[in-house]
Amino acid sequence: MATIFIDQERHTARDGENLLQECLALGYDLPYFCWHPALGSVGACRQCAIKQFKDEHDTRGKIVMACMTAVREGARISIHDAEASAFRASVIEWLMINHPHDCPVCDEGGECHLQDMTVMTRHVYRRYRGRKRTFRNQDLGPFVNHEMNRCIQCYRCVRFYRDYAGGRDLDAHALRNHVYFGRHADGVLESEFSGNLVEVCPTGVFTDKTLKRHYTRKWDLQSAPSICVHCALGCNTVPGARQGTLRRIHNRYNGAVNGYFLCDRGRYGYEFVNAPTRIRTPLMRRQRGEALRAATRQEVLAQWRALVDRGAKPIGIGSPRASLEANFALRTLVGAQRFHLGVSDAEHTLLESALALLRESPARVASLREAEGADAVLVLGEDVTNTAPMLALALRQSVRQTHMKIATKLHIPHWDDAAVREAAGSAKAPLFVAAPIATKLDEVATRVFHDAPDEVARLGFAVAGAIEGRKAHRVPDTSDATQALADEIAQALVAAERPLIVSGCGSQSVELLRAAASVAAALCAKGHSAQITFALPECNSGGLALIEGKRLGAAIEALRNGDADTLIVLENDLYRRAGQAAIDALFESAHQVVVIDHTASATSARADIVLPAGTFAESDGTLVNNEGRAQRYFQVFVPNGDVQGSWRWARDLLAAADRGREGDWANLDAIIGACAAAIPALAQIVNAAPGAGFRLAGQKIAREPPRYSGRTALYANVNVHEVQVPADPDSPLAYSMEGYPGEPPPPLIPWFWAPGWNSVQSVNKFQAEIGGALRGGDPGVRLIEPAGADGGAHFDTVPQRFAPRVGAWLLIPLHHIFGSEELSALAPGVRELAPQPYVALNPDDADMLGLAAGELACVDLDPAPCRLLVTRRADLRRGMAGVPVLPWLHFAALPAFAKITKAEASRVEAE
Amino acid sequence: MWSSIRTAWTIFLHMFRRRVTIQYPEEKPYIPPRWRGRIILSRDPDGGERCVACYLCAVACPVDCISLQATEDEHGRRYPEFFRINFSRCIFCGYCEEACPTYAIQLTNDFEMGEYDRQNLVYEKEDLLIDGPGKYPEYNFYRVAGLAIGGKDKGEAENEAPPVDLKRLLP
Known part of the structure; x- marks a missing residue:
């Protein structure tokens, strides 16, 4: 640590760090563009100019770039020096010369770093009367919108895209004031992290294309701290909702997990929440063979009650994409001995x-x-x-x-x-x-x-x-x-x-x-x-493994031999977990099937009772990521109708079954407490976030920013009398603009904002030290800590060498960031980038079979053969073949050996 | 006693003063043009909707009585999908007009909006949109903005150079 003097005030700063970072950490407002905590300094924009003095007698000083100057013991600098301030104001005036008059129609408006910095330097009137430079935009695919006129040439985009994320197809083109950031030609950005350009770009050159379709300003978004559900890493997100639809996902900084960035699947997979495939009302059928029809909550619960009265013997199948609470509630409903994990046997x-x-x-x-x-x-x-x-x-x-x-x-x-x-x-x-x-x-x-x-x-x-x-x-x-x-x-x-x-x-x-x-x-x-x-594999696979349960095969067996007659499936499409014949048999042997899910699937189509569950945005819960970190996500908005969190449905089923005090959970805290008490491995999940009773200065934390607009007009067409703000019994967050105005604890930060900092750059104000942990510690509790003892080696299980077979190929699953995950694949943008079903073969193998790229091959997969287009891949060894993991391909137990033959031409035509 | 007589005398003198009360509604009062009355949405000189759905009026509104949803036509021109003002909440402060960057939202000198049913005070875009430019006859936001829309390509706005040719090698 070093002692430095900023405008005559004594401070301690980290020795050797750059002055810009330390000034920001000390709470000073100093404008910048090209510096980013994750990307480092390059001193390109000249915006963070400050005055540095030799010693206490030096009154002249010299202008230096704060981001390129290291903190030294006894350093004397001035931020508010008149000359430095004038320098910064003229830099921004010059950067703004070509900036178009776009703010009202720009998606960045209201959370624009350039706007914030312009206000901070007090550049108010444009003196430049010349012509502005213009550019043509590019179509960069379904995720990122390009509006090049707005560029201020800070180079952050290419520094992130190329240097940080390793992308190659975005670069700076042309020269002097014609520098252009784009691809060599229109086309989808190749990097899986392209969506971060939206947050990295200090202005509106790169904006969120999915948000553009249902645009809402940052100040109008109702947000809550959330966790990404599209893979097992548990990246922290801020989903924003308005008028009962989810509008976008932004990054939520967590120093230990995702830091400043998200992948495109996590950022753009959210549209499944708004998809037409959602289940919005309870559905039921009186008899097998009848069609499912919409029913009221009372009707379905009465039907369930009748089932229980008749002595139904239920078993439950959980899900790796449902929260701990939902799985635990189902486990309580059916009993630990009758709870199944709901993943394939291999998984x-x-x-x-x-x-x-x-x-x-x-x-x-x-x-x-x-x-x-x-x-x-x-x-x-x-x-x-x-x-x-x-x-x-x-x-x-x-x-x-x-x-x-x-x-x-x-x-x-x-x-x-x-x-x-x-x-x-x-x-x-x-x-x-x-x-x-x-x-x-x-x-x-x-x-x-x-x-x-x-x-x-x-x-x-x-x-x-x-x-x-x-x-x-x-x-x-x-x-x-x-x-x-x-x-x-x-x-x-x-x-x-x-x-x-x-x-x-x-x-x-x-x-x-x-x-x-x-x-x-x-x-x-x-x-x-x-x-x-x-x-x-999935967002709560870790949590499900910690809960423990029986295999899916045990459920099939129990239904077949009559140990059970009623099946309750939680947020799971069983046709993705085992072969079609096995699952068909499972449904046929069950007298009644209850499905709790938010999205219609082949499984919900076979159900007798379907209960509409909330997605991650419409319910609260805890997920355990691959690190063993339990993290809480909070409800973002209140859905219409009977949609509610899965654990609440399980609780309602318990109550309808009249099982005394068991499952008498008043709110989320109650079920988390019960879960932690019942499963010792999960004892710590209580500490993942403050409970519902948590208050700051007697107040809840607002989900809506203080400038949330349209409160008295949004639903005035339905009824001019404003509806009451919904209560939230489950969390210390409120569905309101009213709440504690200060900084909430890290697990409860619903959005990042600080006075004068409307953009995501405001996260600097929430960190103990820039780029480090959030003030108060990064959210989440680790459930798995290393065992001190030696061991963990398994030399007894070395597999035999791979032996290729004649006429059969070892089929392995190939994963795709876009398409392989079930929920994100329902988002139109992700679906657009998902691959067509294919079978990948070594070119020599393909030649041997007489298969050219793009021809149809017949793959004799267990349980049913399928016909796939051939892709030739030289990186695949001979004797092996790959098929993509796609939700719309039927289940196959992989890796497995399978015969591959050339599909007959006549049958190709028939298809 | 004296006070009562003085009061009677004063009132008597008022009989000879000029009358300020007018017989509204038979007689219409003079309303200055900058009166802050019923809110309208105007059109630009080319007849297009001026509102670009920037949400600034909504956020400026102290009683939160304006709400809208932005959408775009096939050429990228922004406009409100719906635009709703709940006049039963409006306090006619004029902040929305002040915030509007395109002169779309304007307050007029009409104040006769009384209704028996409060629900009828909720005005939708169809009720708000007029056919002319209102108080500002000249301004057309999209002629100034850098965004390309149908009928105006890049570089065709006021004070704009033609789009840069990236393949040009000349310095």
């Missing part, structure tokens, strides 16, 4: 193993922030870009750890972005990607290894063996090349300070998880502080 094994491995591992489960800081990474069998996209972004930062080491050696501060990159050149920290197929991370990897999942697992075991150095643990029949690669990986991991092992459920292989755990355990046994992380 059940994977989840159980993943949880067991993480629990017994001496390695720490890495958060995303810790993954960013890893200085050697081994990815085993997981295509993280497609299954856990933000983890891929974190790993792209991890390879820069070498840059930081080089910079430290050369005494270059880490925030001096251009200098660090110049000094480091192409040096990068070791990142080894071993996967069945080429992944996008390969481009930054030190070495890549593409082979069958079993071979990848064997490589992992070989690495673990090499680290241990024990002959007994050498993997038998390993080729020299593989052993050499394993030795190289082992060496890199051992040499690192913070090695990280990444694996996941994407390849559906338990051996991969065991191999990854073995590597981490071997590193820990040697005294290295290794970290481990697994990409889990």
Whole structure:
């Protein structure tokens, strides 16, 4: 820490950090554009000019850029110096010369960093009377809107897109005042993180195209702290709603998880909440064979009551995309012995193993922030870009750890972005990607290894063996090349300070998880502080594994042999979990099927009673991410009609069944308390966020900003008398503009705003130190901490070498960021970018079968054959084939061997 | 006693003063043109809707009686999908007119809006939109803004240079 003087006032600041960051951290308002806490400083915009003085006798001083000047002991600077202020005002006047007169029609208006900075520097009237430069815009795909006239050339977009996220198709073109930020031609932005341009751009060049279709200003959005439900990483989000529809998702800073960014699936998958496939009213049928018809709440509960009176024996099937509370409520309703997890058989094994491995591992489960800081990474069998996209972004930062080491050696501060990159050149920290197929991370990897999942697992075991150095643990029949690669990986991991092992459920292989755990355990046994992380399949897979329950097969069995006759399915499309015949049989053997879900599916179509559940935006709950971090999400808006959180439906079913005080939960706190008490592994979830009784100065926290408009007119067409503000018994948040005006605790921050800072840049005002944790600690509680003991190695389970078969191919699942996740695939933009169903084959295999790209192949999948278009991929080894994971393809247990033949021409025509 | 007589005398003298009371509604009073009365939405000189649905009137309104929803036509021109003013809440402060960047929302000198049913005081866009430019005959926002809309391409607004040709190599 250093003592510095800002405008004669004494402060302590972090030594060596840049002055801009420290001024902001100390609460000063200093305008800037090109600096971003995650991107560092380049000193391009000249906006953060301040006066620096040599000593206390120096009265003249000199103008320096705060972002490019390091904090030094005894430094004397002035922000409010007249000359510095005039300098800043003239810089912004010059930046504004070509800025169009667009604010009223610009989506950034009201949360625009350029607006904020213009006001801050007091530039009011345009003196420039010349002609403004104009540009033509580009169509950048379904997510990002482009309006190039508004650009102020701060270069943040390309610095994020290219340098940070590793994209290649966005760049600066042309020169001088014609510099243009775009693609070489119109087209969809290739990066999975393109949506962050919306928040990174200080003005309205890049805006949210999905928001544009139902545009609302930031001040009109009713928001609540939420968690992304589109993968297992649990990124923190701020969904904004207006008039009963969800309008957009913005990033919610969490220093330990997602930081400043989100992936495009998380940002744009939200439209499933507004989709026509939503279930909005209770549905039921009196008899099998009748059509489902809308019913009232009383009718469905009466039907349920009648069922209970007749002595129904229910079993429940939970869901990895429902909250802990919903799953626990169902478990209470049917009894722990009759609760099933609702995942496929293979996934059940994977989840159980993943949880067991993480629990017994001496390695720490890495958060995303810790993954960013890893200085050697081994990815085993997981295509993280497609299954856990933000983890891929974190790993792209991890390879820069070498840059930081080089910079430290050369005494270059880490925030001096251009200098660090110049000094480091192409040096990068070791990142080894071993996967069945080429992944996008390969481009930054030190070495890549593409082979069958079993071979990848064997490589992992070989690495673990090499680290241990024990002959007994050498993997038998390993080729020299593989052993050499394993030795190289082992060496890199051992040499690192913070090695990280990444694996996941994407390849559906338990051996991969065991191999990854073995590597981490071997590193820990040697005294290295290794970290481990697994990409889990869905947003609450971790939580579901902690709740524990029976396999799906047990449910099928129980219904078949008469142990149960009524099936309750929670937020789950069972046709994605097992073959069609098995699930059809399941429904036929159940006398009554109750489905609690928010979106219509093949499963809800088979139900006798359908109860409309709330999505993440219409209910509260807790999700456990892949790190084992329990995080609470809060209801954003009150839905119309009978839609309510799944746990409330389960509670209502319990009450209708008249089971005494069991399940007599008054509000969310009650069920969280019951859940924590009943399941010891979840005891800590109570602390994930303050309870409903929490008040600040006796007040709740407002979901609506103080300038929320249209309160007395929004629904005046329905009734001129204003409706009462709905009560929220479940959280300390209110559906109102009225509430505590100060800073809420981190898990309850409904939106980021500070006086003078209307844009997302206001997050600086909520952090203890810029780029670090939020003031009061990052939200969420970790449920899995490393086991101190040695162990966690599993050399007894090394798989056999992959043996290709003649006439059959090992089909592996291939994940896609857009399409593979069930809910986001219902959003039109995501659906647009989802791939057509295909089968990927090695070109040699395809030639052998006489299949050209784009021809139809007949894939003899279990349980039903299907016909898919052929894609040739040289990175796929011979004897293997890949099929995409898509919700609209029927279920297949993968990986599995299957015959592939050329589809007959006559049948192609018939289709 | 004296006070009563003086009062009677004063009242007697008032009989000879000029009358200020007028026989409304038979006789119409003079309302100055800048009176803040019934709110209207105007059109630009080309006949297009002036409102660009920027939400500034709604946020400026101290009683929150304005609400709208922005939408776009196929050429990117913004306009309100609905525009609603609840006149039973309106206090005719004129902040909306002051906030309006396009001169779309204007207060007029009509104040005769009495209704027996409060519900009838909720005005929709059809009730608010007039056929002329109102108090500001010249202004057309889209002629000044940089956004391209149907009939106005990039570089065709006032004080705009033609779009940059990125392929040009000349300095």
